[in-house]
């Protein structure tokens with residue numbers, strides 16, 4: 001029955017190939033919604049940060065708003081309690097790579113390590129596989145798309161960028177920049193890591209109030225991307 005053994009082996013190889021034959025992860029900049037409902041997703045990159053993230057979580061909790069945190073593996077590893085708090089309070093955790101390197105300059109091996117290692121750290125800490133990935137600096141290459149899809153990710157970019165990381169940026173300017181680019185299905189890029197984000201936290205507090213007045217509802221990235229399926 002040697003042939004049977006070969007057949008089984010062949011089938012196994014074939015089915016393995018099929019399960020890895022993902023389409024590449026095309027980046028998503030915004031979500032085209034069928035309904036006219038006003039929905040927006042707030043996203044926060046480069047954390048968790050022991051100074052900014054708790055303050056931001058307090059503001060989100062007060063406003064009953066769920067957001068998405070694209071965390072760095074390196075920081076998630078250092079602050080597992082903070083990562084657990086983000087998850088416990090109902091926010092989505094996304095993968096932003098391990099150490100914020102420029103992915104287009106990495107070898108395929110380094111690139112894969114950045115994404116897979118962060119994936120493991122998040123799963124180990126919160127017990128749930130993340131679904132959303134954003135590359136550092138929003139870089140897009142076919143190598144990044146391939147690894148992201150192999151690890152089972154949606155590749156998420158953004159459609160509204162108030163440049164909250166800029167030196168001398170104020171809460172008011174961040175708020176105005178978001179409000180002047182508002183659209184349903186929009187993805188807002190903000191940061192809770194990489195420096196003092198006090199102005200971002202203040203802006204988020206004001207944005208929650210003002211956007212709710214305009215009739216907007218806040219969603220996590222996975223909630224938003226599931227809406228047009």
Ligand SMILES: [Zn+2]
Nearest residue numbers: 045046136137
């Ligand atoms: Zn970043």
